[in-house]
Amino acid sequence: MEAKNDFFDRVYEIVKLIPEGKLCTYGLIAKAIGLPSGARMVGWAMNKSLYQKESIPAHRVLNRNGLLTGKQAFGNPFMMQELLEAEGHHIVNDGVVDFESKLWNPLIELD
DNA sequence: CGTCTGACGCACG
């Protein structure tokens, strides 16, 4: 991780580290890679991650509001919700219930 | 090289 990996590679590594049943936010990941203001880039990388060979749990990444902002990117707007529910999360109005409690901080793992 | 856009985030009204 010390190498100057591309912004996307950084994001992918963090997202892949997200434990099942846990969630994370764009801003949090952005901060973890050293770009606290690059939340938009994280989301962008997520969209691109769907085209990567590796399976990136992009559905575990939500905005700071805990909303499924990128559900549409999965091809089917319900896909992201189903994936999250399959991991024991409850979705209401495109938002994760008790999302903050399920939030996972990448900074802890990188510490 | 200038401009627009984007799975965001925050400040303001």
Added chain:
DNA sequence: GCGTGCGCCAGAC
């Protein structure tokens, strides 16, 4: 509490 605007960084045109 909600809508709007701006900043943020990187890529596409």
